[in-house]
Amino acid sequence: MTKTTLAIAALAASLALTACGKSEPAAEHAAGAESGAAPKSSSAGLPTGRAEIGKQLATTKNAATGQACVDCHGADGNTPIDPSYPKLGGQYADYLAHALIAYRKGDRDNALMASQAQPLDDQQIADLAAYFASRPGQLSDLSGQY
Template identity: 65%
Template sequence: MTKTPLAIALLAASLALAACTPADETPAGHSSTDRTEGHSSSSAGLPPGNVEAGEKIATTKNFETGQACVDCHGPSGNAPIDPTYPKLGGQYHDYIAHSLQMYRDGDRQNPLMASQARKLTDQQIANVAAYFHSQPTKLRDLHGLD
């Protein structure tokens, strides 16, 4: 799989942010209101997301694939069925939004994710990103490990 420079840059930026944030600390630019009320701005150029609408999308099976987001990523995005699948619960809103946009537009390659994202509108992507961002996180960084 060939990674585009943008995909590599996004991955590097998200890893750098995660490495700088202790697991018990809210990342800069995030607040408890971001998690519960949806995210109000996006570097992905998306409208504000709606957590409840995002939950409906995340738990409804896609007509083309027969899969819902939670079928692979687990309830609340925290229990993937395969260890190579990412945990989405509590993930940065913009990371999820950019990733879904890239899958939809063909700039990021994965056959299942491309077919899941192919018909998502910008509003639906914003909603899904708001939902997964609002969930409790099981994401951890390497802070404090020797």
């Protein structure tokens, strides 16, 4: 290997270690726990989701739309009323949370979903994501093998 190649490899390794090595200091973590703050648990920066509460939220009618999640996506998130609606059961919680946040912020465009997501706070989004992620999945790739 040339000196340049070795330097690039060393730099890449250093960057990888730095990126992977960033963690919350124990003192900060303990201070957060003592303050009663919920730990952040997802890549969306949300608190830990509670599937049982998410189940209740999934069946609660939205005041603006008159619809609940289960009205369109099915009780377990696997029986949407229209084939163009996504199956939510078994989907990754972080994916579901990111999608709901995007609908809430207006970064994802769907009038019904924007109205559904708008009143949700971060904890409710985490709870809904945890519930649908906990359901059996029927997701598959385009080949139908997975």
